[in-house]
Amino acid sequence: HPGGEEVILEQGGGYSTEAFEDVGHSTDAREMMEKYLIGEVLEKEKKSSLTAVGPESKGAGASGNGGSWTGFIIPIGVLLAAYLIYKYVL
Template structure:
């Protein structure tokens, strides 16, 4: 049930979402949409415990911090059941902090997504440069 226009979605209050924080009924808010992840929890690649920790809350920041793939974001749309009431959107975000702040470049570059690429790439360049230097020295003798 993932209608395209957010105006078509059922509107929930923050209090309603907060009541669904158990393995039997697991809801959370991501980017002002309400998701029912009860059936998905056991399939979650990161483990169900991660979802249970965010149950009944605004999980926008943790969801975005993990760096979910576009496939994961698309798959999440299957679980949308509604959205947070307009007058409560700010309070839902305030529960986990200000999500509008700029992220420093150092944090982006050192995030697991980038470091998983940059560290091996840097090591490869260093090994290649060492090899080229050593081979030039050996051929000059």
């Protein structure tokens, strides 16, 4: 994942479509997702795998807090860059 392994560890073992949409990915990120898409899970497999997923399957590095600070880095960086350009260039 281009955003770091933390995202994979937090979302692993579950559905992450809602989390993907909540972050507000750019058009470029959506195009990257299509490029790296391996396949889709069949509906019958989704149901059987959900019963087997538990907190222990989240991965050793998962914090379990449900949020990620990495989702704030890019927007803050963009805002900071815009401010600096406005202040020193314009």
